[in-house]
Structures are given as C-alpha cells and as structure tokens.
Amino acid sequence: xxEMKSRWIALYVENQVGVLAKVSGLxxxxxxxxxxxxxxxxxxKTISRMTxxxxxxxxxxxxxxxxxxxxxxxxxxxxxxxxxxxxxEILFAKISKVSEEQITQLFQVAQVFGVxxxxxxxxxxxxxxxxxxxxNDDLIALLKxxxxxxxxxxxxPVAIEAISTGNR
Amino acid sequence: MDITGRKxxxxxxxxxxxxxxxxxxxxxxxxxxxxxxxxxxxxxxxPRHEQGLIHEAEGYAKSTGKVGVxxxxxxxxxxxxxxxxxxxxxxxxxxxxxxxxxPRALIGNDAFQEVDIVGITRSITKYSVTVHDRAxxxxxIKMAFHIARTGKPGPVLIDLxxxxxxxxxxxxxPDKVExxxxxxxxxxxxxxxxxxxxxxxxxxxxxxLAGGGIHIAGAYExxxxxxxxxxxPVVTTVMGKGAIASNHELYIGNCGMHGRYSANKAxxxxxxxxxxxxxFNDRITGDxxxxxxxxxxxxxxxxTASISRNVVVDIPIVADAKIALDKLNEWAEAKNTSAWQxxxxxxxxxxPLEMRRDKGLSPQMIMEEINxxxxxxxxxxxxxxxxxxxxxxxxxxxxxxxxxxxxxGTMGFGLPAAIGAKIANRDREVVCISGDGGLQMNIQELAxxxxxxxxxxxxxxxxxxLGMVRQMQQLFYxxxxxxxxxxxxxxxxxxxxxxxxxxxxxxxxxxxxxxxxGGFGIxxxxxxxxxxxxxxxxxxxxxxxxxxxxxxxxxLVLPMVKGGNPMSEMILK
Numbered sequence: 001x002x003e004m005k006s007r008w009i010a011l012y013v014e015n016q017v018g019v020l021a022k023v024s025g026l027x028x029x030x031x032x033x034x035x036x037x038x039x040x041x042x043x044x045k046t047i048s049r050m051t052x053x054x055x056x057x058x059x060x061x062x063x064x065x066x067x068x069x070x071x072x073x074x075x076x077x078x079x080x081x082x083x084x085x086x087x088x089e090i091l092f093a094k095i096s097k098v099s100e101e102q103i104t105q106l107f108q109v110a111q112v113f114g115v116x117x118x119x120x121x122x123x124x125x126x127x128x129x130x131x132x133x134x135x136n137d138d139l140i141a142l143l144k145x146x147x148x149x150x151x152x153x154x155x156x157p158v159a160i161e162a163i164s165t166g167n168r
Numbered sequence: 169m170d171i172t173g174r175k176x177x178x179x180x181x182x183x184x185x186x187x188x189x190x191x192x193x194x195x196x197x198x199x200x201x202x203x204x205x206x207x208x209x210x211x212x213x214x215p216r217h218e219q220g221l222i223h224e225a226e227g228y229a230k231s232t233g234k235v236g237v238x239x240x241x242x243x244x245x246x247x248x249x250x251x252x253x254x255x256x257x258x259x260x261x262x263x264x265x266x267x268x269x270x271p272r273a274l275i276g277n278d279a280f281q282e283v284d285i286v287g288i289t290r291s292i293t294k295y296s297v298t299v300h301d302r303a304x305x306x307x308x309i310k311m312a313f314h315i316a317r318t319g320k321p322g323p324v325l326i327d328l329x330x331x332x333x334x335x336x337x338x339x340x341x342p343d344k345v346e347x348x349x350x351x352x353x354x355x356x357x358x359x360x361x362x363x364x365x366x367x368x369x370x371x372x373x374x375x376x377l378a379g380g381g382i383h384i385a386g387a388y389e390x391x392x393x394x395x396x397x398x399x400x401p402v403v404t405t406v407m408g409k410g411a412i413a414s415n416h417e418l419y420i421g422n423c424g425m426h427g428r429y430s431a432n433k434a435x436x437x438x439x440x441x442x443x444x445x446x447x448f449n450d451r452i453t454g455d456x457x458x459x460x461x462x463x464x465x466x467x468x469x470x471x472t473a474s475i476s477r478n479v480v481v482d483i484p485i486v487a488d489a490k491i492a493l494d495k496l497n498e499w500a501e502a503k504n505t506s507a508w509q510x511x512x513x514x515x516x517x518x519x520p521l522e523m524r525r526d527k528g529l530s531p532q533m534i535m536e537e538i539n540x541x542x543x544x545x546x547x548x549x550x551x552x553x554x555x556x557x558x559x560x561x562x563x564x565x566x567x568x569x570x571x572x573x574x575x576x577g578t579m580g581f582g583l584p585a586a587i588g589a590k591i592a593n594r595d596r597e598v599v600c601i602s603g604d605g606g607l608q609m610n611i612q613e614l615a616x617x618x619x620x621x622x623x624x625x626x627x628x629x630x631x632x633x634l635g636m637v638r639q640m641q642q643l644f645y646x647x648x649x650x651x652x653x654x655x656x657x658x659x660x661x662x663x664x665x666x667x668x669x670x671x672x673x674x675x676x677x678x679x680x681x682x683x684x685x686g687g688f689g690i691x692x693x694x695x696x697x698x699x700x701x702x703x704x705x706x707x708x709x710x711x712x713x714x715x716x717x718x719x720x721x722x723x724l725v726l727p728m729v730k731g732g733n734p735m736s737e738m739i740l741k
Contacts, residue, residue: 014349017300022290029291059476066473072295072315075349 002057006035008080008087008159009065011050014073015041022073023050032056032064036133038156047075051087051158053133080159087159091129091136096149098123105146113139133157170336173305174203177266177333180309180341182209186237188591190225192218194241195281196268199333201239213591213620216612218245220584222252223610226261227588230571231546233386235316236588238265243281246327247288251578253323254292258575259407260384262321264312269298271331286327294322299329302337310345319352320471321384353470356487356495364442364466364483365499371440371464373508374400377423380407380574381445381469381489388567390493391444392416397500401512403431405446406556407574410564420512421521424452425729426556429519432727432735434512435460444468445489448478449575450731458734468492519727519740521560527720529695531629534717535561538599538627541702545597546571546589548624550582550606553635556725558601580609583626587613590622597625604630604654607678614685617712625705626714628678631721632667639724643739666721678716687712 013019020039027034035053042049054064061081068077095106106125110117113135119126129136136154143150171179177200181189188211193201204212215221218240225236240249246267256263270279286296295315299305312324368374382391391411395402395418402412403423412419421428423435435441441463446452448467453459459479467474467481468489475484485492523532535557538547547562548571549555555572564570571589573581586600607628617624638652647665655671656664679689688708692701692715705713727738 017298018286018290021287025290059480063473063477066475069351070471070473072347072350 002059004055004057006053006055007061008085009050009052009054009068010078010080010159011052011068011074012042012076013048013050014075015046015048016073019048019073022071023052023068026067026071027054030067032060036156038158040158051080051156053157078161080161084162085159086162087132087157088130089133089136089157090155091131091139092153093127093129093140093143094124094151095127095143095147096124096151098125098147102147109139109142109146115139169339171339173302173328173333173335173337174199176305176337176339176341177309177328178203178207178210179339180306181237182207183341184235184309184313186210186235188213188228189237189239190215190221190228190588191239192221192241192245194243194245194268196242196270196330197239197245197266197328197333199330200266200268200328213616215584215616217610218248219251219580220610220613220616222249222256222263222265223578223581223584224588224591224613224616225263225265226252226256226581227548227571227585228592229256229261229263229588230259230585231568231589232592233262233384233568234592235262235264235313238263240265240267241281242268242270242285243283245281246283246285250288250292251576253289253325255573255576255578255581256323257292257294259380259573260321261323262316263323264309264316265323265325267325267327269327269329272300272329273331275329286325289325292323293325296325296327298327299332302332302335305332305337306341307345310342311347314345314347315350319350353472353486353488354491356492357485358495360483360485361487361492361495362499364468364485365496367464367466367483368398368400368440368442369501369503371438373437373439373511374398374503374505375434375438375441375463376400376402377405377435377441377443377446378402378408378411379405379444379446382408382411383568385445385470385489386567387445387490387493388412390490390497393497394493394500397497398503399505399509400442400503401434401505401509403427403434405449405452405574406559406572408446409559410566410568410570413565414563415565420516422559423735425454425731426560426725426727427735428516428521428560429727429738429740430512430515432729432738433515436462436736437511438463440464440466442466444492445470447471447474450478453479453735454729455732455734458736523723529692529698529717529719531557531719531723532561533695533698534627534629534719537698537702538601539563541706542597542599542625545569545599546586546593548572548582548586548589548598548600550600550602551577551579552603552606553631553639553723553725554601554603554629556636557629560725579606582606583624584610584613584616586624586626587617587620587622590617590624591620598622600624600626602626602628603635604628604632604678605634608676611681614682614687614712618686621710622712623708623710624712625702626682626712628714628716629719630678630716631719631723632671633721635721635723636725638721639728642724643728644730678714682712682714685712687714689714689716691716691718693718
C-alpha cells in the first residue's frame with residue numbers, strides 16, 4: 001500500500017458562482033480524501049484562492065493536481081506540500097459554566113498558547129486563536145481535559161508561501 | 169445598436185457555422201424557437217425525446233468532428249439530456265447544449281420546470297454555466313464553442329434563463345476569447361518523444377496501441393505512415409477501431425475484454441507498448457498488475473490526467489496524437505519485426521476470430537453482409553453483444569466510420585446517433601447495428617428518421633434477450649437468467665432456461681412497428697435470406713429501413729475476459 005500523507009495545494013480559481021461546488025465535487029466524486037478547504041478573494045476581485053488539505057498517496061495526489069488543472073475555472077494549481085509556508089488557522093473556543101478558578105486557568109492556558117481572551121462574562125470565556133492547525137488541535141485537546149462545556153469553531157488553515165526560507 | 173439575447177443566440181450560432189440544431193421546444197425556450205423560426209440558415213431537427221436528441225447531436229458530431237448543437241427546455245427537457253452529456257463527456261464528443269431556465273427572479277423558488285441543471289451536470293460536462301448577465305451572453309457562447317471543440321473535446325452546457333433571452337444588450341459576438349484557466353497542449357516535448365522513439369526502435373517485440381484519440385485528432389494518415397515506416401504491428405481499443413484500416417497488413421485487431429486472441433497475446437508478450445490516445449480503460453487492461461507485464465510503456469495523450477492514472481507508464485508524453493505522430497514520422501526508419509509478426513500470425517492461426525457457420529444465421533455473417541453491402545458506410549452501434557460483434561467483425565477503411573458508445577456504454581445510443589450521422593452525411597450510407605434491447609430504449613426516434621427522410625438502415629440482432637448480461641449469467645451465474653428475457657411474462661416459470669413455443673412471438677413486432685412509423689421493415693430468419701433482405705431494403709429510399717435478424721439466443725461474444733481478470737485469461741469457447 002502506498003504511503004498516505006497530508007499534503008497542501010493552493011488553487012487560484014475564477015471568483016464565480018459554482019466554482020467551489022465544482023472543486024469540492026471533484027473530491028467527493030472521485031473519492032479523494034479532502035481534509036480541509038478554505039477559500040477567499042485575492043487582491044484581484046475576480047480571482048479567489050483556495051487552500052486545500054488532502055491526505056493521499058503520491059499517485060492519487062498527482063491525479064488530484066491534474067484533475068484540478070484541467071478545470072476551466074482553475075487558473076493555477078500550486079503544490080505547497082514541501083514548500084516553506086506561513087500557515088495559520090483561525091479558531092474560536094467558547095468555554096461555558098466555568099468557576100472563577102477555572103477562568104484563571106483559562107487565562108494561563110491563553111498565555112502559554114499565545115491566544116487571546118476576546119470575550120468574557122461571569123462564567124464563560126471566548127478564546128481566539130491564530131495558530132497552526134496542529135497547535136489548535138493541541139489546544140482543543142487540552143481544553144477538553146480541563147473543561148466540560150466547550151464549543152469550537154475553526155476556519156481551516158490558510159497558507160502563503162514564505163519569502164525567506166525556514167518559516168513554517 | 170442593442171439586440172435581444174434571443175437574436176444574439178441565433179447570430180452566434182451562425183457565426184460559429186452551425187448548420188443544424190437538434191432542438192425540442194418547451195416553456196422556457198419559446199423565444200429561441202421563435203427566433204429560429206425566422207432564419208433559414210439553420211436546420212432544426214425535432215426529435216421525439218430529448219435523450220434521442222442529444223444522441224443525434226453526438227452522431228452528427230462524431231461522424232464529422234464538428235460541434236453538435238442541442239437546445240432543450242428547462243426541467244425535464246434538461247434532465248433528459250443528462251445521459252447523453254455523460255456519454256459525450258466520456259467519449260469526448262464536442263457538443264454545445266443550451267438549456268432553458270426559469271427567469272432569474274424565480275431561480276431557487278421551485279418554479280415550474282426548474283432544476284439546477286448546472287449543478288446536476290457539473291461532473292459530466294467539460295464546462296457548464298448559467299448565464300446570469302445578458303452582457304456576458306456573447307462571450308459565454310464563444311467560450312462554449314471554443315472549449316467544446318479544442319483540446320480534448322467534450323460537451324459544454326449553457327443554461328439560459330428566460331429573461332436573459334429577451335433582455336437587450338450588445339449585438340457584438342466576439343471573434344475570439346481568452347480563458348485564463350483553459351490551457352490546451354499544442355506542442356510536444358521533443359526530447360521525451362525522441363526517448364520514446366529510441367525505446368520503440370530498440371524493441372524486439374514492439375506494438376502500437378491506438379485509441380479513440382486517433383479519430384479525434386484525425387491522425388489516420390500519420391498513424392498509417394508511422395506504422396508502415398517502422399513496420400510495427402497495431403492493435404486498437406474499441407474506441408480506436410478504424411484508426412488504421414482493418415485490412416492493413418500491420419493491423420491485428422482489437423485488444424481488451426472481447427479482443428482478438430492474437431491482439432491480447434501481443435499485448436501480453438510485447439516488450440514495448442507504444443500507446444497513443446487511449447485512457448487505459450479497465451475493459452482494455454483487465455487486471456492492472458498483469459497488463460502488458462513484459463513491456464515498457466509509452467503513453468501519448470492530450471490529457472495530462474489520462475497519463476499514469478490507470479497504468480503507470482515509463483515514458484509519458486502529453487500531446488495531440490497528430491502532432492506527436494508528425495514528429496515521429498520525421499525520424500521513423502524501418503525495423504525488422506518479421507519474427508515478431510510471424511509469432512503474432514501463429515497466435516492468430518492458433519485461435520482465429522471466427523464464429524461457427526454451421527447453425528444458421530450468425531452475427532458474423534450479418535457483419536460480413538453489412539460490409540459487403542455498404543463497404544464505405546458509417547456504422548453506428550448500440551450497446552451490448554451486437555456492439556462487440558460489430559467491433560470484432562466489421563472491416564473499416566474510412567475515417568470516422570465506426571460510431572459507438574464506448575466509455576459510458578449507453579443503451580439507446582445507436583438509432584438516434586445513426587440518424588444524426590445521416591443528417592450530417594446525406595451522401596453516405598449509414599447503418600445502425602442494434603439489439604432488441606437497446607433499440608427499444610429510443611425506438612421513438614424512428615419518427616424522427618421518417619420526418620427527416622433519414623434513410624438509415626437499422627440492422628437489429630434479435631435474440632430475445634439482453635444478451636450481454638445473459639452471457640454473463642450463462643458463464644458466471646449458473647444460468648440463472650434474472651430479468652434478461654425480453655419476452656418474459658407473469659406466467660413464465662421462474663427457472664426458465666430459454667425460449668419455447670409458448671413464448672409470445674414478437675414483443676414487439678419490429679417489422680410492423682417500423683411500418684407504423686412509415687418506414688420499411690423486413691425479417692430475416694435464415695442465412696440464405698440475408699442478402700436479399702438487404703437488397704430489398706435498399707429499394708426503399710428516403711425512409712428508415714429496418715432489417716430484423718433473428719439470431720440464436722446462445723450466441724456468445726468470444727473471446728471474453730472476465731472483468732478484473734488478466735488479459736491472458738481469455739475464455740475462447
């Protein structure tokens with residue numbers, strides 16, 4: 001069995017109705033393992049950039065890139081897999097029904113992870129994180145061990161190629 | 169001066185050189201039909217069902233290489249062309265299909281005859297788009313024709329809301345269009361091609377595998393020249409059949425599931441497989457681990473995504489078949505392949521492609537008769553056993569002579585595609601080879617043939633069964649003929665093994681049926697009647713001629729390789 005590995009693609013596409021459906025439909029239609037997909041306008045309003053995370057073997061990944069490339073609406077496919085990147089994911093975590101002591105703990109967690117407390121009342125706290133996907137996973141894992149009522153919303157990773165090497 | 173969308177629609181078709189449109193009216197396209205009514209530059213073909221319509225457009229496009237144009241209404245009109253779109257997408261048939269849509273203000277409201285046809289067809293078209301803005305209409309139609317006919321051709325769908333058709337806007341239709349995301353491979357990597365040529369040159373048992381890409385690229389002469397210059401034998405896929413003349417001394421036959429014994433042996437034993445314009449479909453390869461096990465493989469294809477998808481190849485080359493072959497012909501020099509050719513000939517002698525001739529009318533006899541009667545005709549098949557017999561036994565000598573639904577395997581393709589081919593080639597004979605199952609899937613198109621004076625010859629091989637599935641049941645499912653007998657009634661015993669004298673004679677009576685439409689029908693029960701039936705059918709000009717050939721239920725398509733098995737494991741008897 002070929003090695004399954006997480007990989008990243010940046011995709012420049014026409015900023016038009018239906019393009020997101022077409023791209024995501026490729027993954028479902030051909031049973032490709034899509035892990036995350038984010039999309040937003042670029043500096044040019046007619047073009048959107050997607051950041052796509054997939055888990056696949058080498059042959060399937062080549063096929064995914066080719067299939068994306070042949071779509072009329074896809075302008076450019078960039079393989080980010082082994083490229084130095086700046087990659088971050090936004091995450092909000094609302095922790096509810098916590099004691100005063102737990103709120104103090106949450107502030108400590110926030111400090112250690114480098115995330116912000118952006119909202120608070122007597123018994124709830126909202127954290128906002130801009131970490132890597134992996135660090136966000138770690139943060140959620142930690143919060144789950146300490147607190148009962150957690151509600152998490154994540155944006156999916158976005159990435160841009162680094163200009164100096166070594167940033168990752 | 170501004171004009172309406174409907175006027176621009178007709179203007180665009182004319183500028184694209186469209187001479188025929190396959191169209192069925194309905195509520196959301198009445199404006200376009202009204203506009204077509206006013207022009208005599210475009211012939212309108214009215215079918216009897218939208219599925220027939222799109223296969224007719226496919227027959228038109230496949231037989232000429234031109235873009236087939238369809239116009240249907242929203243909702244059911246649009247969903248009825250879905251199968252044809254998938255068929256055209258799979259076999260790379262250039263089509264531009266216009267679907268009516270409810271007015272923009274009603275989209276999403278579950279309006280009468282509203283469907284999200286662009287959403288439905290996204291994965292079975294090369295491009296599909298709704299026109300949301302009248303200002304974009306000209307550009308979108310231009311894009312559609314460009315995308316449909318260039319690169320690897322395919323179907324494009326344009327969804328036209330009713331209010332776009334009546335809205336005013338610029339009268340301009342662009343001469344050309346730039347699409348930044350659409351890249352066509354127009355060149356060839358010469359270094360890579362040279363490497364491939366050297367590999368072929370060094371081979372002891374070289375073999376060319378030609379696919380449907382030869383037809384699409386129109387690379388017939390180039391392939392013939394190349395094969396002749398280097399003396400390398402050629403096998404074809406079903407879609408590639410006719411890429412080189414069937415009677416050419418270097419041609420072996422089809423390979424694959426129902427390929428010729430010698431052709432499959434050659435693929436299994438060759439040391440270099442030089443493949444052009446094929447996607448290595450599972451019907452060609454069988455078990456991938458055992459496919460061409462001794463060969464280094466060269467793969468030339470215009471579609472990067474076809475390369476190293478099914479078969480991992482040694483030398484991939486992204487190029488149009490014609491461009492690549494032209495370049496190869498600059499280098500090609502004779503090779504001595506006589507020992508290899510002799511070996512292939514021995515395989516052919518070992519198990520020749522031949523059906524028994526002792527028990528009455530056989531499919532092979534019918535194919536041979538068709539060849540004798542219409543040597544330069546266009547042959548169009550439906551899907552099933554008759555299709556494979558046609559692909560095995562018909563001799564092809566002309567470009568674009570064999571039209572078949574190869575990829576999707578769409579029953580019901582044959583008759584309408586033959587009508588479309590006839591409409592596009594009035595000066596040529598068109599023969600539809602069909603089965604009693606597939607013909608009934610679009611039998612209503614006999615009416616279209618009559619009103620269009622499309623005098624196609626429909627040769628039905630009637631064995632009372634859905635024969636290809638029956639064959640699998642006979643060979644692999646203990647002769648349990650589940651739902652394959654077309655005469656089966658409620659009163660039949662559950663374990664019936666075959667026809668007997670209690671069966672209704674004809675369901676339906678095809679001869680009477682074609683007569684009821686105004687065509688000519690004749691039934692052939694014995695081999696002796698065959699020639700005379702064709703001769704009589706020929707007398708009936710201007711109407712469809714149906715020749716119903718009663719064949720034995722037991723006829724099998726052989727050789728056969730069970731799906732997923734290695735190509736070396738052929739069932740021969």
